[in-house]
Amino acid sequence: MTGASWFRQSSILPGFGLTLGFTTFFLSALVLLPLAALVFKTTSMTWAEFIDTVLDERALASYRLSFGAAFIAACINAFFGFIVAWSLVRYEFPGRRLVDALIDLPFALPTAVSGIALAAVFSPTGWLGVKLQQYLGLQVAYTWVGVVVALILIGLPFVVRSVQPALVEAQRDLEEAAETLGAGPFTVFRRIILPAVLPALVTGFTMAFARGVGEYGSVVFISGNLPLKTEITPLLIVIKLEQFDYNGAAALGFTMLLVSFLMLLVINLAQSWSRRRYVRADN
Amino acid sequence: MSIALDQVTKRYQGVPVVNDVSLNVHQGEFLVLLGPSGSGKSTLLRSIAGLTEIDHGRVSLHGRDVTHVNVRQRQVGFVFQHYALFRHMTIGDNIEFALRVRKVKAAERRARRKELLKLVALEGMDDRLPAQLSGGQQQRVAVARALANRPEVLLMDEPFGALDAKIREELRRTIRQIQRELNMTTVLVTHDQEEAFALADRIGVMHQGRLLECGQPDDLYTRPATRFVSTFLGAANLLLGYRTSRGVRFSAAPLAGGDVPREVVAVLRPEEVELCDDESAIKANFVGHGRVEELLFGGAVERLRVRMSSDGPVPVAPGRDGAADTGSLFEVSRTLPEQRGFPVTVGQRVAVGARRIHVLPTPISSFTAVAADATAARQLQDSPLLATLGTRMQTRVATRIGRFERAPPGMPAIATGPDCAAEAEWHLTHGAVQLLCVPPTAALPNHVVIHALDAASRRATLAVAASLLRHVAAEAIYLGIQPATSAETERATYMRDLLDARSSAQADHGLDMRTELRPGAVAEELQKELAAYEHSMLVLGTSNPAAIQRDWLRALLEQSPARPVLIVNSARAETLPEG
Numbered sequence: 053m054t055g056a057s058w059f060r061q062s063s064i065l066p067g068f069g070l071t072l073g074f075t076t077f078f079l080s081a082l083v084l085l086p087l088a089a090l091v092f093k094t095t096s097m098t099w100a101e102f103i104d105t106v107l108d109e110r111a112l113a114s115y116r117l118s119f120g121a122a123f124i125a126a127c128i129n130a131f132f133g134f135i136v137a138w139s140l141v142r143y144e145f146p147g148r149r150l151v152d153a154l155i156d157l158p159f160a161l162p163t164a165v166s167g168i169a170l171a172a173v174f175s176p177t178g179w180l181g182v183k184l185q186q187y188l189g190l191q192v193a194y195t196w197v198g199v200v201v202a203l204i205l206i207g208l209p210f211v212v213r214s215v216q217p218a219l220v221e222a223q224r225d226l227e228e229a230a231e232t233l234g235a236g237p238f239t240v241f242r243r244i245i246l247p248a249v250l251p252a253l254v255t256g257f258t259m260a261f262a263r264g265v266g267e268y269g270s271v272v273f274i275s276g277n278l279p280l281k282t283e284i285t286p287l288l289i290v291i292k293l294e295q296f297d298y299n300g301a302a303a304l305g306f307t308m309l310l311v312s313f314l315m316l317l318v319i320n321l322a323q324s325w326s327r328r329r330y331v332r333a334d335n
Numbered sequence: 336m337s338i339a340l341d342q343v344t345k346r347y348q349g350v351p352v353v354n355d356v357s358l359n360v361h362q363g364e365f366l367v368l369l370g371p372s373g374s375g376k377s378t379l380l381r382s383i384a385g386l387t388e389i390d391h392g393r394v395s396l397h398g399r400d401v402t403h404v405n406v407r408q409r410q411v412g413f414v415f416q417h418y419a420l421f422r423h424m425t426i427g428d429n430i431e432f433a434l435r436v437r438k439v440k441a442a443e444r445r446a447r448r449k450e451l452l453k454l455v456a457l458e459g460m461d462d463r464l465p466a467q468l469s470g471g472q473q474q475r476v477a478v479a480r481a482l483a484n485r486p487e488v489l490l491m492d493e494p495f496g497a498l499d500a501k502i503r504e505e506l507r508r509t510i511r512q513i514q515r516e517l518n519m520t521t522v523l524v525t526h527d528q529e530e531a532f533a534l535a536d537r538i539g540v541m542h543q544g545r546l547l548e549c550g551q552p553d554d555l556y557t558r559p560a561t562r563f564v565s566t567f568l569g570a571a572n573l574l575l576g577y578r579t580s581r582g583v584r585f586s587a588a589p590l591a592g593g594d595v596p597r598e599v600v601a602v603l604r605p606e607e608v609e610l611c612d613d614e615s616a617i618k619a620n621f622v623g624h625g626r627v628e629e630l631l632f633g634g635a636v637e638r639l640r641v642r643m644s645s646d647g648p649v650p651v652a653p654g655r656d657g658a659a660d661t662g663s664l665f666e667v668s669r670t671l672p673e674q675r676g677f678p679v680t681v682g683q684r685v686a687v688g689a690r691r692i693h694v695l696p697t698p699i700s701s702f703t704a705v706a707a708d709a710t711a712a713r714q715l716q717d718s719p720l721l722a723t724l725g726t727r728m729q730t731r732v733a734t735r736i737g738r739f740e741r742a743p744p745g746m747p748a749i750a751t752g753p754d755c756a757a758e759a760e761w762h763l764t765h766g767a768v769q770l771l772c773v774p775p776t777a778a779l780p781n782h783v784v785i786h787a788l789d790a791a792s793r794r795a796t797l798a799v800a801a802s803l804l805r806h807v808a809a810e811a812i813y814l815g816i817q818p819a820t821s822a823e824t825e826r827a828t829y830m831r832d833l834l835d836a837r838s839s840a841q842a843d844h845g846l847d848m849r850t851e852l853r854p855g856a857v858a859e860e861l862q863k864e865l866a867a868y869e870h871s872m873l874v875l876g877t878s879n880p881a882a883i884q885r886d887w888l889r890a891l892l893e894q895s896p897a898r899p900v901l902i903v904n905s906a907r908a909e910t911l912p913e914g
Binding site for chain 2: 223225226228229230231232233234235236239243244247248
C-alpha cells in the first residue's frame with residue numbers, strides 16, 4: 053500500500069472531482085441556465101401583468117387539464133403498468149420478449165406520430181372511436197378523455213420499466229413465508245408484494261406524471277385544442293409564442309415549472325421517508 | 336405419526352427429483368434430511384409444507400391427508416435459508432403476522448409475541464426492523480414467527496446456511512433446546528453432516544431423489560447399508576472382501592478346499608485402521624503391509640494415506656491413477672495418543688490392521704466385463720451403461736477374456752447380441768449370482784421393470800433392484816404377471832404376496848416401487864412394458880436358472896431394440912451365509 057492510496061475512490065468511474073465537475077456543468081448548461089433565463093424573462097413583467105396572465109381564465113382551464121389529465125393518466129398507468137410488469141416478470145409465455153420490447157416503443161416513436169395514430173383510431177370516424185361512441189356513448193378524440201388516452205400511451209413505459217426490476221428482486225420466498233403463515237393471495241399481495249414494490253411504483257408514477265404534464269406532441273393531435281375545454285398549458289404557451297407574447301409564455305412556463313417542481317419535491321420527500329424504513333442501519 | 340409420506344414423487348420436466356419417498360416422522364422427533372445439493376431434500380421438505388405440489392404419492396400430517404390441502408391450511412411452520420423476514424415490518428409485526436391474518440385479538444397477539452421473543456431470547460426487540468438485527472438474530476426471529484400459530488410440525492430448510500460457523504453452533508443449540516421444550520416434530524434439511532449429527536434424533540440420507548437410508552446417527556455411521564451413506568457420512572475406505580465360511584478376507588487368491596468365496600463390499604473407517612511397525616505387533620486383524628504416502632497434521636487427529644502393497648486388499652473403486660497393479664490407498668486417521676505410541680514418517684513401511692470392518696449388505700459388489708477378445712471386453716467396459724454404473728456405484732469394472740472354470744466374482748456383464756442367451760445360461764449355471772446383459776449403446780435407464788419368475792427369488796431380486804436403483808434416477812415398477820385365466824382368489828393371494836414382498840423390500844432397503852399385477856403371458860407382458868419406454872431396463876429374478884428355456888431367454892435378450900437385462904440368480908445367492 054502506498055501513501056497515495058488515500059485519495060483513491062472506491063468507484064469504477066475516474067476521479068470524484070472530474071465526475072462532479074461534469075455533473076455541475078451539465079446541470080448548469082442544460083437545466084439551470086435555461087430555467088434561469090425563463091425566470092429572468094418573467095421578471096421583466098410587472099406583478100399585475102404576471103397575475104393577469106397566470107390567473108387568466110383560459111390559463112386556469114389549461115392547468116386543470118394538464119395537471120388533471122396527467123394525474124389521471126399516471127394513476128391508470130400505475131395500475132396497469134404494474135399488471136404488465138407483473139405478467140412480464142412472473143410468467144413465461146410465448147412472445148414475452150416481443151411484448152417486453154413493445155413496451156419501449158412509445159419512448160422511441162416521435163410523439164406526433166403516436167398523437168396522429170391515436171387521433172385516427174379514436175376520432176368519431178376512426179374504427180375504435182365509432183364503436184365507443186355507438187356502445188358507450190363516449191367520445192374520446194377532441195375531449196379531455198383523448199388527452200388522458202394520449203398521456204397513458206406516453207407514460208406506460210415509465211411505470212413498467214421502474215416496477216420490473218423491483219418485482220424481479222422481490223423475493224419469492226417472502227411470499228412463500230407469508231403463505232406458510234396462513235396468508236391468502238390477497239393478503240400476500242397487500243402486505244408483502246405491494247410494500248416491496250411501492251417505492252418503485254411511486255417512482256414510475258412520478259415519472260409518468262411529470263412526463264404527462266410536459267407532453268405536447270401527441271396531445272395536440274387528439275385533444276382538438278378548444279380553448280377553455282381541451283387546451284393544455286404547453287399548447288397555450290406555443291400559442292402565446294406565435295403571437296409574439298414572449299413574456300406571457302415565460303410567465304406560464306414559470307408557473308408550470310413551479311408547480312411541477314413542488315409536486316416532484318413532495319413525492320420525492322415522501323418516498324425517501326418511506327425508503328429510510330427499509331435501509332439497513334449501521335450494523 | 337406426526338408426518339407420514341407415502342411414495343412421494345416429484346418430477347421436473349419428466350425427471351424425478353424426489354423419487355418414491357416413503358417416510359414416517361414421530362411426534363416430537365427431530366429428523367434431519369441430509370444429502371448433497373441436488374439430492375431432492377429441499378423439494379421433499381417443500382412438498383411436506385405444500386409449497387411444492389407432488390406428482391404422485393400422499394402426505395399426511397397427524398393422520399390428516401393433506402396431499403391436496405394448500406399451504407395455508409397445512410398448519411406447518413417453515414423456516415427459510417435466507418430468513419425471509421418481512422423487511423418493512425418490525426420484529427413484533429413479523430412474529431404476529433400469522434396471528435394477524437387469522438384475526439386473533441390484539442391482547443392475545445401481544446402475549447404470544449412476548450412469549451415467543453422470550454423463547455428465542457430476543458426480549459425487547461419488538462420494535463426493531465429486521466435490517467437492524469444480525470443474521471443469527473434474524474433467523475431466531477424467523478423461528479419465532481414460524482412457531483407463532485402453534486404449528487403441528489416445524490420445517491427448516493438449511494436454516495444455518497447463511498451464518499458463520501460460531502453463530503451457527505450457538506443457534507443450533509438454541510433450536511435443539513426449543514424443539515425439546517415444545518416437543519415439536521421437526522424436519523431440518525442440511526448438507527452438513529456435522530449439523531445432522533448435532534441435531535438429529537434420526538437422519539435420513541438422500542441422494543438423487545431417493546431416501547437411501549434413515550436411522551439413528553450412530554447406526555448410520557457404524558452400520559451403513561449403502562456405499563453412498565458409508566462415504567457421505569464420514570470418510571470410508573471401501574474394499575472388496577471375500578466372505579468365506581471363516582469370515583471376510585481381503586485377498587482374492589483362491590482358497591484351498593473348494594470353498595468358493597462370495598465377493599462383498601467392506602467399509603473400513605479411517606479411525607479403525609491400526610498402524611504398527613510389524614505384523615506381530617498388530618492387535619487387531621492384520622490386513623497387509625503398506626507405505627505411508629502422505630501425512631497431514633490436523634490438530635487433534637493426524638490424517639495419513641497408506642499405499643498398500645499390490646497383492647493386498649482390492650479397493651472397490653480404482654485409484655485415481657487407474658493403474659491396476661498399484662495397491663489400494665488407505666485413508667487413515669490417528670488420535671494424538673496413537674501418534675505418540677507409534678510415530679511414522681512419509682515413506683515408512685508399516686503393517687496395517689483393521690480393528691473393525693463393516694460389510695455392506697448391498698448385493699452388487701463389482702462388475703466384470705466378459706468377452707471373447709480384448710477389444711470386445713474393452714468396448715463392453717466402456718459402454719455407456721456399464722461405465723456409468725461403475726462410476727456411480729464407485730465400483731470396479733474389471734475385464735475377463737474368454738471362459739474360465741467358473742463365472743467371475745461379483746456381477747459378470749456380457750454384451751447382448753447373438754449367442755447372448757447361451758452365454759448367459761453358462762454364467763448362471765457356473766456360479767454367477769447376478770448377470771448383466773448390456774446392449775453396447777444403451778444409456779442409463781429411466782424406467783426399471785422388476786419381475787421375479789418364482790416366489791423364492793423375490794427377496795433377492797428386490798435386493799439387487801434396490802441396490803441398482805439407488806444409483807439410477809429411474810422410476811421402478813414391480814410387475815407380477817399371472818395367466819389371464821387364473822381364478823379371482825388366486826389373483827388376490829398373488830397380489831398380496833407381491834405387496835408383502837414390496838413392503839419388506841422397503842423395510843430392508845428403504846426403497847419403494849410401484850406394484851402392478853398384469854394378466855397374460857410373462858415374456859409378452861415384460862416385452863410390452865419394456866417397449867413402452869425408450870430407456871427401460873429389466874431386472875429378472877429366478878431361483879432355478881436351469882429351468883429357463885433358452886428360446887424364452889433368447890426372445891427376451893435378443894429382442895430389438897435391445898434392452899439391458901439384469902438376471903438375479905437367487906439359488907446361488909441364498910446358499911451363501913447371510914450378510
